[in-house]
Amino acid sequence: MSTGVVEGVVATRFAKAVSIGLVAIVGVWHLGLDTLLVLRGWPMYEPQVAAAGAWLALVVIQTAGSVLLLRSALSAHTARMLAGAALISGVVATATYPPGAAIGDVSWAWNTVGWFGVLLLLQRPLWELITLLGANTAVTAGFLAADGALDHVTVSRLLAATYTTAGIQLTFAYLVRQLNDGAREATEAAAAHAEHLARATADETVHTERRRRYEHLRGRVEPLLRGLTERRLDPGDTVVRQRAAVEAARLRRLFAETDDTPHPLLHELRACADIAERRGVHVTLLSYGDLPELPTSVRRELAEGALLVLAAAATEARVTLLATPEEVAVSVVADAPPETVVEPPGLLAVSFLSDQEGDQLWWETRYPVRPAR
Structure with a gap:
């Protein structure tokens, strides 16, 4: 109210x-x-x-x-x-x-x-x-x-x-x-005080979650950077480069989560695509439908599959964001190697599909906006 x-x-x-x-x-x-x-x-x-x-x-x-x-x-x-x-x-x-x-x-x-x-x-x-x-x-x-x-x-x-x-x-x-x-x-x-408390609580929650995410990424990025600094990891190794691309995309997406934009999910996907384009990958990003308001955790899981595939793409990739009254779907097709490991989403109600044909890897993540009848 x-x-x-x-x-x-x-x-x-x-x-x-x-x-x-x-x-x-x-x-x-x-x-x-x-x-x-x-x-x-x-x-x-x-x-x-x-x-x-x-x-x-x-x-x-x-x-x-x-x-x-x-x-x-x-x-x-x-x-x-x-x-x-x-x-x-x-x-x-x-x-x-x-x-x-x-x-x-x-x-x-x-x-x-x-x-x-x-x-x-x-x-x-x-x-x-x-x-x-x-x-x-x-x-x-x-x-x-x-x-x-x-x-x-x-x-x-x-x-x-x-x-x-x-x-x-x-x-x-x-x-x-x-x-x-x-x-x-x-x-x-009283209403102003309650609103202030609610805003302060929300800000504290966001701050705590963001710190948790930073700590999580720090735990993944720090060993990678230390290995490169101490020359225990070869920057020319494909696996190392892919790990670096994944963590760079995750950091870029984390920064994008704080931006004030009308369509946060599309903005975060653009951030992931930008990291891939910096590696020379030609990325096509398409969006269809009116995007509903989604929680940060849901957007994160919807974008995770696309992020991982883009990090493994060699030369080109196509990302499609489709929003319908029933669901939001994010799909990506890229010339990723067959050994690309795509991590499944977390515990939220996000489903995923994947397929590999030749050097083309297809991955799709879906989130139901409202339960199907």
């Missing part, structure tokens, strides 16, 4: 948990507390049908908004429409209160509309919630002024109520946004 996908999953789960918690808070607030307040002050509302209608309208708005929010389907347009409908329902409910009771024991809509705003505008810019809370407070202040109850005592109560309602709701929305940002930053940091 990619880093971006992991970050998205974590952020989505955190947002879902916050949404569930907020839906529960608003549900308990309206269906629980508001219901008790409406029932307790029921004889004082006028007209009562308007009070009941406002309460029911808010139930519908709450249900629709909660379902859309939990399904991540609450668009900006729908959120604003529902928030506006909640504000209108609050106006209707406040109009049914007794004169001067917009903040009192029978008032319930002001606080509820604010929490509905938090619910519906949670994923919107903070200024939209501030606008709704300001309009909601203005509605309450307007009714108090219309009732002639906006004296200095009531103003003090209104300011205190604003602080304990709109202030708490705005703070809650702000903290939720901060938590969302913190969760996203923590997720990004």
Whole structure:
């Protein structure tokens, strides 16, 4: 799973948990507390049908908004429409209160509309919630002024109520946004750390494997060079020359493994062909099909047979790389001597075929890209 996908999953789960918690808070607030307040002050509302209608309208708005929010389907347009409908329902409910009771024991809509705003505008810019809370407070202040109850005592109560309602709701929305940002930053940091560890592990693995390969080749090349230096080996001997050609090709292929190329296997085969051409062998390299991405160990075994035959070629060789949806095959035909020893591949799922006709040696190595049906 990619880093971006992991970050998205974590952020989505955190947002879902916050949404569930907020839906529960608003549900308990309206269906629980508001219901008790409406029932307790029921004889004082006028007209009562308007009070009941406002309460029911808010139930519908709450249900629709909660379902859309939990399904991540609450668009900006729908959120604003529902928030506006909640504000209108609050106006209707406040109009049914007794004169001067917009903040009192029978008032319930002001606080509820604010929490509905938090619910519906949670994923919107903070200024939209501030606008709704300001309009909601203005509605309450307007009714108090219309009732002639906006004296200095009531103003003090209104300011205190604003602080304990709109202030708490705005703070809650702000903290939720901060938590969302913190969760996203923590997720990004964790993903970056995990990616760094994965890259470091991969680099260490490649480095260890490369050192192992260097040590392996050193164990083969060093005796050859020491023998030539101490004149225990004759550079004119065919076997010695073939050994030198094989180890030179292996070193060249090892260096080619670290090159950044679009087709590593073809690049490594070219490196092997280059060593043979330096000895005067005419090499033809052909490639057909779209090469899949292959592990280094598989490429190494696919190229090993061609490397050995090219090292034994006298004057000419033809290397063919064929890629199909089912397999990748490397074949080589060269005028190699009959006594050429071709080492079989390793333990991977690489198969090989060989044939000798006159002075022409044919060798083919195959690797199944996907199992045959």
